[in-house]
Amino acid sequence: LLKGEHMFKKLVYWFLSSQLLVFICSFTFYKRIDLLCYINTSFTIGALLIFFSLSVFMLRTGFFDAFFYGFQRLSSRFDGEVRPLSKLVSIHVQMPFLTGVVMMIFMAIALFLQSS
Numbered sequence: 001l002l003k004g005e006h007m008f009k010k011l012v013y014w015f016l017s018s019q020l021l022v023f024i025c026s027f028t029f030y031k032r033i034d035l036l037c038y039i040n041t042s043f044t045i046g047a048l049l050i051f052f053s054l055s056v057f058m059l060r061t062g063f064f065d066a067f068f069y070g071f072q073r074l075s076s077r078f079d080g081e082v083r084p085l086s087k088l089v090s091i092h093v094q095m096p097f098l099t100g101v102v103m104m105i106f107m108a109i110a111l112f113l114q115s116s
Contacts, residue, residue: 014099018045022103035114042107049100053093062086 022045026037058064068085 010095011098011102014095015102018049018099018103021045035110039107039110039114042103042110046100046103046107049096049103053097053100056089056091056093057097059089060086 019042022038022041023033025045026033026041029041030037062084065084065086069082072082
């Protein structure tokens, strides 16, 4: 498989899984499935995916390394080598971020349909 095809298949898998989660959460929390429940639930899940992805991205850029280093130095259990926080975080967040963005696009389309 080409890399682009593999990435597209992963995105479709993530998106379909997230839509299933939206319907399960809509039915669980609202006890019904309609357009307004879909909008509310997909916004919440999409925003959480984007927030999680951006948080991990910030950790991986080294933004918090100085704070983490300071806390390690102040800790009484600190005995060994200091490893920066950005080296400890190894999660890839491209798919959750793209899924969150696509969910927000679908939520905006549903919101437009709801308002018209």
